[in-house]
Amino acid sequence: MLRIAVPNKGTLSETAGAMLAEAGYSGRRDPKELIVADPRNDVEFFYLRPRDIATYVGSGALDVGITGRDLLLDSHSGATEVDVLDFGSSTFRFAGPPDRFGGLPDLEGVRVATSYDGLVSDFLARHGVSATVVRLDGAVESAVRLGVADAVADVVETGTTLRKQGLEIFGPVILESNAVLIANGDPEGLTTLRRRLQGVIVAHRYVLMDYDLPAELIDQATAVAPGFESPTVSPLRDGGWVAVRVMVPRAETNQIMDRLYELGARAILVSAIHAARI
Numbered sequence: 093m094l095r096i097a098v099p100n101k102g103t104l105s106e107t108a109g110a111m112l113a114e115a116g117y118s119g120r121r122d123p124k125e126l127i128v129a130d131p132r133n134d135v136e137f138f139y140l141r142p143r144d145i146a147t148y149v150g151s152g153a154l155d156v157g158i159t160g161r162d163l164l165l166d167s168h169s170g171a172t173e174v175d176v177l178d179f180g181s182s183t184f185r186f187a188g189p190p191d192r193f194g195g196l197p198d199l200e201g202v203r204v205a206t207s208y209d210g211l212v213s214d215f216l217a218r219h220g221v222s223a224t225v226v227r228l229d230g231a232v233e234s235a236v237r238l239g240v241a242d243a244v245a246d247v248v249e250t251g252t253t254l255r256k257q258g259l260e261i262f263g264p265v266i267l268e269s270n271a272v273l274i275a276n277g278d279p280e281g282l283t284t285l286r287r288r289l290q291g292v293i294v295a296h297r298y299v300l301m302d303y304d305l306p307a308e309l310i311d312q313a314t315a316v317a318p319g320f321e322s323p324t325v326s327p328l329r330d331g332g333w334v335a336v337r338v339m340v341p342r343a344e345t346n347q348i349m350d351r352l353y354e355l356g357a358r359a360i361l362v363s364a365i366h367a368a369r370i
């Protein structure tokens with residue numbers, strides 16, 4: 093039985109749960125539930141703080157987990173990242189009062205507040221900067237105003253929180269993060285879980301496009317929408333036309349429809365993919 097760690101709270105928890113449900117697993121019905129068995133799929137879910145997930149997986153107590161890359165690296169756990177999931181993206185950046193910091197060397201000897209002390213200490217050491225890392229649990233953007241630090245290092249998504257505190261990003265990107273699937277080795281059942289999660293990602297990223305096309309235009313149409321491997325082309329009763337089915341990136345749906353229509357395609361229909369194994 094594969095033992096899977098899932099965030100019980102925080103930014104990643106809702107999407108992680110939704111993704112597993114879409115992948116056919118029976119998740120928890122009550123947010124207070126911490127352990128849920130799913131014998132039909134031969135897995136067991138453990139709802140844990142995202143920050144702790146890498147520790148559980150790295151120690152071998154659990155086989156796999158969903159967490160953030162930043163949390164994985166911060167934990168120094170032995171778990172490895174096996175797949176990038178399509179949510180929870182953020183960057184990890186330094187920020188400080190405007191005009192106070194120009195770049196990394198300006199951090200020499202100052203205090204940097206963060207909830208990710210492992211990640212930040214590693215980064216500073218790698219770049220030969222010695223600063224005092226002040227570990228805080230959250231809301232680190234307040235640390236400068238309140239005088240416990242000179243700069244902060246934190247998760248930035250839209251940048252709104254920093255701006256509201258009058259802080260500006262400076263220096264290099266510490267990390268590009270994402271929700272990731274992590275594992276301890278290659279436990280039995282991991283391949284199935286990965287395939288299922290990839291299937292959900294494909295179903296989100298792609299749509300199915302069907303259209304009719306004069307047969308002689310198929311090469312040009314295939315250049316516009318090449319599909320994953322190769323489009324399915326079926327004959328129509330009118331021998332001069334073919335029906336084509338192809339997967340296209342959801343984000344490009346309308347541009348591709350415009351171009352196919354201009355080329356001569358008609359009856360262009362788009363439908364959602366509910367599940368996929370590629």
Ligand SMILES: Nc1ncnc2c1ncn2[C@@H]1O[C@H](COP(=O)(O)OP(=O)(O)OP(=O)(O)O)[C@@H](O)[C@H]1O
Nearest residue numbers: 101102103104142160162180181182230247249269
């Ligand atoms: N806007 C965001 N805010 C916070 N974390 C984010 C954001 N976008 C993505 N993440 C990712 O979510 C993970 C943080 O998980 P965490 O449980 O700390 O979430 P949280 O929403 O900050 O919860 P908490 O209330 O405990 O602070 C990290 O991997 C982080 O990169």
Ligand SMILES: O=P(O)(O)OC[C@H]1O[C@H](OP(=O)(O)OP(=O)(O)O)[C@H](O)[C@@H]1O
Nearest residue numbers: 230231232247248249250251252253254
């Ligand atoms: O760039 P933004 O879109 O503003 O998002 C980033 C902010 O969101 C998170 O805070 P969270 O709400 O998780 O509070 P916390 O700092 O207490 O964890 C993170 O720690 C940043 O503060």
Ligand SMILES: [Mg+2]
Nearest residue numbers: 102103230231
């Ligand atoms: Mg947070």
